[in-house]
Structure formats: structure tokens, C-alpha cells
Amino acid sequence: MSQSMKFRDVQSIIDVLDDAMDSGIDTLMCTTHERMSEVVENFKANPSRYANFKFIPCMPYAHKYANAVTEHGMLGALKQYMPQNGLFDAALQGGKALAGKDIEGVVRILIDSELKAFAGVETPVIMLQNVVVDLLLGMGFDEAFRIFDAHVREHYDAVPGYITMNLPMLLERLDSLGIANPIVCTNFNKAEFRVSGGVQAYKDALKRYPCQLMAMSVFASGAIHPEEALTWLRDNAEVDAIVFGASSARNIRATKDLVDRLFENDEENSVV
Numbered sequence: 001m002s003q004s005m006k007f008r009d010v011q012s013i014i015d016v017l018d019d020a021m022d023s024g025i026d027t028l029m030c031t032t033h034e035r036m037s038e039v040v041e042n043f044k045a046n047p048s049r050y051a052n053f054k055f056i057p058c059m060p061y062a063h064k065y066a067n068a069v070t071e072h073g074m075l076g077a078l079k080q081y082m083p084q085n086g087l088f089d090a091a092l093q094g095g096k097a098l099a100g101k102d103i104e105g106v107v108r109i110l111i112d113s114e115l116k117a118f119a120g121v122e123t124p125v126i127m128l129q130n131v132v133v134d135l136l137l138g139m140g141f142d143e144a145f146r147i148f149d150a151h152v153r154e155h156y157d158a159v160p161g162y163i164t165m166n167l168p169m170l171l172e173r174l175d176s177l178g179i180a181n182p183i184v185c186t187n188f189n190k191a192e193f194r195v196s197g198g199v200q201a202y203k204d205a206l207k208r209y210p211c212q213l214m215a216m217s218v219f220a221s222g223a224i225h226p227e228e229a230l231t232w233l234r235d236n237a238e239v240d241a242i243v244f245g246a247s248s249a250r251n252i253r254a255t256k257d258l259v260d261r262l263f264e265n266d267e268e269n270s271v272v
Helices: 002-006 010-022 036-044 062-080 087-099 103-118 130-139 143-156 167-176 199-208 226-236 249-262
Strands: 027-031 054-059 125-128 159-164 183-187 212-216
Touching (some): 010 036, 010 249, 036 103, 054 103, 125 143, 125 183, 130 159, 130 167, 143 159, 159 167, 167 183, 167 199, 226 249
Parallel strands (some): 027 054, 054 125, 125 159, 183 212
16 A cells, blocks of 8 residues: 555656666566556656666556456457557457457457557567466467567567466476577565475476576565575576566665675676
8 A cells, every 4th residue: 555655646656767777777667557658758758868768568457457347348348448549440450350259369459559658668578467478378378479479579579578477387388389588577586485386396497498587576575685585596597687676766776786796797687
């Protein structure tokens, strides 16, 4: 609740991002929440200040779809989130896709709808949220990963990424689709907090299926002291990026300084 109150206005979000930039962090990994469109517009209005800043959108923002389906039904929810530009064409495409059971057409339209707020800013990586990734894994609908991968690369000239709570299963499925060396964001921590199958299973999967690993929940929601957590991470995995959340300049700087010190010989490592 305190976090929600802190970020009840867009300026509060921008202030934290400014603190992050001043600490040497130039990438924000964020959901496609409707408020992000206001943040993006502010960045576009100040190009000299934010020239090198990058966004990593994580889609979909599942809560809005759940609410829309509850209020308007499945078809109503789809219509609600069609892109505003070319709405008529998009609606026709969507109708044709639904009528023909063309799932790929629907998926592409919904991806475009989610990402329209980020037009005009740099989005080198676009992530698929774990709520969808892990659902698709459970359903065995691996084709959806191919659709997402192709559309992100072809239409947005970006690299697709995947957030998951089951790294071993995801890497195996992506490998079977021919998606090599994917960007994958997952929990990885000493306490094995939300590490499905345990740390050893993750290590085994990473040896068998190389990927670009983005580690999140490295502090296990505060259960591990930051230096202990990051030292363990450094010694147990080749990490390409570390994702962490913070809402104060002091915490942002402290974490960034700690990462720089512990990973000082790893030029490829980044903080998001």
C-alpha cells in the first residue's frame, strides 16, 4: 500500500527514474501499465536528458485483461484493446482471426496494443510476463512462443525475452523450437525463493541450454543480506543482468555500488 501511495502520481515515478540515472542505471524494466504512457511521453519531451535511456516493456499487464473480460466478456475485451491507429483494419483482422481460429493473428494484434505506449522510445528487449509464459508452458502451447519471438523481432526490431518461474522447463521448450540463447528473466537466489525445482536444477538447465540470464529476486524478498546475496549470485551463475526494485535514491545507489564492486571484472553485467 505504501508503494502504491508513493507512486500515485507520474512525477513520483519520474523522480525515482532520475535518481536511477544519476546512479548510472539507464534501463527500466516495467509492465505495460497504462500509467507508463505518461512516463514515456515525459521522456520523449526531454530528449537531451533521456537520450540514452532504455525501456524493457514486460507484457501483458494481465490485470487489465482480467478486469476487461469480467466486465465485457472475451470478445468485448479483445475489441477494447485493439490498436487505435487503423482501428477498423485491426478489428477486421481480429474478426477474421477469430472466425478462422487464427490464433497468430489475435496474438499479434494484442502485442501491438500492449506496446503502442512505447512508440518513439528505445525498447531493445521486449519481455513476455511469467503469468503468460508459465501458463503456456502448462498448456503445452509452445507455438505461442514462436509467434511472440517472430513478431517482436520482425515488427519491433527488438530481442524477445521471457520471464518465468520454471527456468528448466522453459529453456527446454525454447530449445525445441529452435530459439537459441534466449533472454530469460527468472528468480535466482541462495534461499531458493520461488526457484522451481531448486538451484541445482537451474544450474543443470543453464549448462545444457545456454541463455542470457537476467536474475531477479536475488535478495529473496529481503530474506538475504544484499552483499551475501550478490556474492552468492556472482559465484554461482554467469549473469548478464540483475533486476531489482527500489524506491529511494539511497537504496538505488547502495545496490548499484555493491553490484559494481562485486562484479567489477564482469564488463557485460548490467543492472536494471
